[in-house]
Each structure stands twice: as C-alpha cells, then as structure tokens.
Amino acid sequence: MFNRINVLALLIALIATPALAQDYVIKVNGIVCEFCSLGVTKKISKLPFIDHSRYNKGVRVEIEDQMVTIAVKEEAELDKNALFGAIESGGYNPVDIWLLTPEGERVDYQP
Amino acid sequence: MLLVSSSVYAHQPVMDMAPRWSEGYGFQTRIEQFDSKTTTWVEGVYTFKPSVRLTFKLPHTDGEMGNLILGVPLKKYVNEGPKTSNWGITPSVKLPTGTGNEGDWDLGLSVSYSAETPSFYQFYDLYAWDDRVGLDVNVGFAFPGKGSGLFALWDVSVLSSNQGDRIQTGPVFVYFKKNLMFRAEHKTLVYERDSDWSGSYFSVAVGLVY
Numbered sequence: 001m002f003n004r005i006n007v008l009a010l011l012i013a014l015i016a017t018p019a020l021a022q023d024y025v026i027k028v029n030g031i032v033c034e035f036c037s038l039g040v041t042k043k044i045s046k047l048p049f050i051d052h053s054r055y056n057k058g059v060r061v062e063i064e065d066q067m068v069t070i071a072v073k074e075e076a077e078l079d080k081n082a083l084f085g086a087i088e089s090g091g092y093n094p095v096d097i098w099l100l101t102p103e104g105e106r107v108d109y110q111p
Numbered sequence: 112m113l114l115v116s117s118s119v120y121a122h123q124p125v126m127d128m129a130p131r132w133s134e135g136y137g138f139q140t141r142i143e144q145f146d147s148k149t150t151t152w153v154e155g156v157y158t159f160k161p162s163v164r165l166t167f168k169l170p171h172t173d174g175e176m177g178n179l180i181l182g183v184p185l186k187k188y189v190n191e192g193p194k195t196s197n198w199g200i201t202p203s204v205k206l207p208t209g210t211g212n213e214g215d216w217d218l219g220l221s222v223s224y225s226a227e228t229p230s231f232y233q234f235y236d237l238y239a240w241d242d243r244v245g246l247d248v249n250v251g252f253a254f255p256g257k258g259s260g261l262f263a264l265w266d267v268s269v270l271s272s273n274q275g276d277r278i279q280t281g282p283v284f285v286y287f288k289k290n291l292m293f294r295a296e297h298k299t300l301v302y303e304r305d306s307d308w309s310g311s312y313f314s315v316a317v318g319l320v321y
Contacts, residue, residue, distance in 0.1 A: 030190025032229045033253060034260045035287060038320075039132030063229055063255055066193060091131035091161040093190040 022051075022072040023100035024109065026083070029066060029093040037061035040068060040090040047086055049076035069100065080111055127184070127199065127225055127234065129292075130320040133160045139292070139318025146308050148172060154318075162186050166201075169208075178209040182219075196226035203240070217241045229255055232262055243272040249283055259288040266296060275306025292318045 251264030
C-alpha cells in the first residue's frame with residue numbers, strides 16, 4: 001500500500017513538474033527598434049524547435065542591449081545554423097550565443 | 112500633374128525600415144495635399160531579401176488615375192552593435208497607365224543613406240526624375256516602446272525642376288504598433304524661385320506590414 005502511494009506520488013510529481021526550459025540568448029548587431037524585432041521574431045518563431053508558449057511566440061527582444069532570448073522546446077535540439085540563418089533573413093547579424101541557466105546566468109554554448 | 116510626379120522615390124511603408132525581412136510585404140495608403148490638390152497614393156513593397164525589394168506606387172488625383180511607378184530598392188546594410196545603417200540605390204520607372212495627359216514613360220534614380228540607433232534616426236535621399244532633381248532629409252529622435260515606437264523627425268525637402276525650385280521643411284511623426292504604422296508630415300514652403308506653388312504640404316499615411 002505504502003509503495004503504491006509512493007509510486008503514485010512520484011508519478012504525480014513527474015507529471016506536475018514543468019518542462020525544463022531551454023533558453024538561449026543571442027547578441028544581434030543592429031537590432032535597434034521594435035520594427036526590427038518584429039521581423040526577427042517572425043523569422044525565429046517559424047523554426048520548428050521554438051517553444052511558442054513562452055515569451056512572444058518563443059522570442060524576447062531587448063533592443064536596449066541588442067539581445068534576443070529564445071525558448072526552445074524541451075524535447076527539441078537547438079539548430080544554431082538555422083537560428084542564425086533566420087536572424088540574418090530578418091535583416092540583422094547574430095554575433096554570439098549563450099545558454100541561459102535557470103538562475104538567469106549566461107554560460108558559453110557548446111553545441 | 113506636379114503632385115503625381117513630385118514624390119519620385121519609392122517611399123515604403125514606415126520610411127525605409129520595414130519590411131526588412133525576407134519575403135516580407137506591406138501596403139500603405141497615403142493622402143497628400145499640396146498646391147490646392149489632393150492625391151491619394153496606394154503603395155506597396157515586397158522584400159525578396161533584405162538587400163532587394165520591389166515597390167509600387169499608384170496615385171489618384173482629382174478623379175483621375177495617375178501613372179504606376181515601380182521601383183527596385185537595392186540596399187547594403189551594415190549592422191554594428193547598437194546601430195544599423197544602409198546605403199541604397201533605387202532605379203524607378205513610371206508606366207503610362209494614367210487616365211490623364213501624362214502618358215509618357217519616365218525613368219528615375221535615387222541614392223539614399225539611413226542610419227538608426229535606439230534613440231536617433233537619419234535618412235537622406237538624393238533623386239533624379241525626369242526634369243527634377245531633389246534631396247529629402249529626415250533627421251530626429253526615436254522613442255521605442257514595448258511592441259510599439261514613435262519617431263519625431265524634421266524633414267527638409269529640396270526640389271529643382273523646370274517648373275521652378277523650392278525648399279520645404281517641417282515635422283514628421285511616425286508611430287507604429289506591431290505591424291501597423293501611421294505617418295504624418297507637414298511641410299511649409301520656405302523658399303521658391305520661378306514658380307507659383309502655394310500653401311503648405313500635408314500628408315498622412317496608414318500602412319500594414321507582414
């Protein structure tokens with residue numbers, strides 16, 4: 001009985017645990033206005049690994065420091081080439097990328 | 112006649128900044144009033160890639176359809192940290208589609224430069240069209256918001272043509288929210304020579320980009 005309760009509790013806990021967020025931060029040269037962010041968001045959000053449930057269609061743009069944060073689906077893998085290509089087709093230049101830890105720290109991204 | 116051919120360079124929705132993304136497109140309607148005439152422009156742009164666009168402009172003045180103007184803005188962008196700039200060259204052609212008496216083909220060419228930071232915007236456009244040569248300058252401040260933005264600019268327009276020369280100047284305001292934009296400008300005639308233009312210039316535009 002005790003084991004059944006434990007197993008049940010474990011299952012509930014697993015189901016209730018939010019998906020592990022995979023966020024990345026990209027430095028994008030030239031993204032200086034909200035219209036710039038419109039085009040970049042449009043292009044990035046079409047990528048299949050983007051989690052549309054967070055941010056604005058999976059993308060957050062901070063034009064003050066030209067940083068773009070993206071949310072990647074838990075079960076998906078980031079395709080850096082596709083991501084950088086999407087930003088370039090939006091008209092801007094990605095120059096660096098970091099993995100964002102749950103604590104909000106940027107760490108070097110190693111594919 | 113003057114109004115139909117005065118705005119020679121291919122104004123795109125929201126100045127020259129959108130849609131900058133590949134496969135983007137936009138439309139805008141612009142109502143322009145000058146010299147006791149009102150012209151309504153229907154304008155559109157398609158962006159093949161950030162460096163190559165196609166624009167069209169179709170004027171309607173005093174119940175008559177004007178000539179269709181097609182332009183191909185070619186741009187070279189430079190993105191440097193908190194600044195983006197571009198040089199552009201735009202060949203244009205005016206097709207004799209109008210119902211009035213201006214049924215000739217015309218060719219135009221403009222060379223432009225613009226630069227933008229989160230707080231400052233500048234745009235310069237030197238153009239030649241038929242017998243006209245002109246310079247248009249927009250310089251001012253940007254006020255970005257969340258999903259929206261406002262530009263407060265000052266415009267100086269210089270035109271030299273067979274009909275005379277003139278300089279107009281005045282404020283330009285651009286507001287956009289998401290993919291909707293609004294532009295209004297008012298220019299006063301501060302100099303004219305060998306001409307009889309009258310009144311000030313007023314223009315309002317509403318556009319959408321996708």
